[in-house]
Amino acid sequence: MAGERAEFRRVFRAFEESDWDEIHLSLDGVELHLQAAASSEVTESSDVYGPSAASQVLTPGSVPPAADATTAKAESTSTPVGNTADADVVRAPSPGIFWRSPSPGAPPFTDVGVQVEVGTPLCIVEVMKLMNTVPAPCEGTVVEVCVANGQQVDAGQALFLIRPGE
């Protein structure tokens, strides 16, 4: 066990001395999560844990926390607005990663309550480094965002609900 502690100490020290933002390592059933504090003082925080309950806004290329996908979905997807019974489902054209914004830090393409037209960009589904923009198939109002930013989706998976009409 002494050897393991020495290695952990080396990692903590290295993290302290460097400008690294966040690392999440897992070795032999032990998880190590180090995150630099937002303040100018870099404090070390470590915890051994399982799926994280914290969610964070993710954008293409950003460093997301190691969040359990289902937990992140529950926390980051929007609450459906209004009647979703007559809504059209916008589905993922392929498997890939769901991005809400065109690039890191940019505002999302759309959101709940936004009026869209045929062809309005809704999101990106990234496949093997190819960014596919998914357009709205109909005119209407976005009533639900079904997937969390940065989540992996399957082909055909529901991404948005749009209530057609004005």
Add this chain to the structure above:
Amino acid sequence: MFERVLVANRGEIAMRVIRACFDEGVRSVLAASETDLDSLPATASDEVICIGPANAAASYLNVGAVVAAALLADCDAIHPGYGFLSERPELVTACERHGVTFVGPSAEAIRRGGDKIEARELARSLDVPVGAGSSTVSTAQAAAEVAEGVGYPVLLKAAAGGGGRGMRLVPGRERLEAAVRDAGREAEAAFGDGRLYVEHYVERARHVEVQVLADRFGQTVHLGERDCSYQRRYQKLVEEAPASGLPAELQRQIREAAVTLMRAMGYVGAGTVEFLVDVEQETFFFLEVNTRVQVEHPVTEMVTGIDIVREQLRIAAGQSLSFGQDDVVLRGHAIEFRINAESPERDFAPSPGLLTAWSPPAGSGVRVDTHCFPGYRVPPNYDSLLAKLICGGATREEALDRAACALESFQVTPIDTTLSMHRALVRHPDVREGRVTTRWVEDVFFPAWKRRTAEQAIVRQVMTA
């Protein structure tokens, strides 16, 4: 030699590095993202450490995660593979700072190689031919003056680009202003460096690159050259070693220029110098340096018998090269086909998914570098390379014949792959006759092939109607 090496990559190159570690008697520790924990490299390596979620930015591209993983797993070296962090000076300096050996050149060599303008200037100072053109142009006016001098069309290139990124073809004066403005903006956004330079555009060109190995003691040798002219949107599809049909004197000059340049850079490790050969003029000029092991290294291994990745480990461990230039003999010919999870029929749309059948060819003169297996689910998070098929023979013709058979028997179900396209390419008369230039795939081969496959699809539809 190292005790434990962190393999900071994934896919087929992770398999390759793990194999070299095994051959050198070194323990391999795979640094894998959560998605890759059940991958083939994870079963092949001695140990596995998870370095973060599937998103590459959080794992494979995270310098802190990779270096900390080496510390936590008690590794004395990190092999970065290709892509990802392999040409990021930040990883090298972090390794130096925390007492881990980086299997590759110095941070300074990577930085110099990565600055295309600086590399060009170095070549020029060594009397290595460079493409007619300029160093940095900051204004459209300056670019126009250079372009008038070398003649249109010209290429506008980003200093921080490379590998085909950040390049723009400017056909004439009228497009130059807009091109300089757009290219500068794109380069600034993509690379954080908006510097541009102008280069003469060669219509009929071959991409010829030289493999170099150099140890810490100043010994620098070349392992011959490769022809990588089969490109689509500057992505290589097929590579060969050596470059056939090159006039002997030209070949000698190219190889020598590569060694001269690498020696002047104080390069240590495996690296590649890229050149463009002007087919009409029978001249060559320097393009750029790649300061890492390359995807296509197997074709050079096949014709030289030298294990490039093992040499990387040895060089990084401080050993001197066990052979000199005179010991390097190229025998026969080798050709590599990149098998990607893309559908050439549907404009190379990516096709990740579950492999229900995966049956690569085998036999004498046939090598397959891959991480795939029947039942493997190809993830959508990373690039589309599934396997490299390398075929060799005593002659180029023999290598091509062998490749045609090997491609025929390579079975992959149900995802789409570039196998269909390669099967037609390997039989094409231009390939057989050695008439391929860098525009060939996009201008000659692909349009005709696409038309033919579309026609065949229609015929099939009619027949089954």
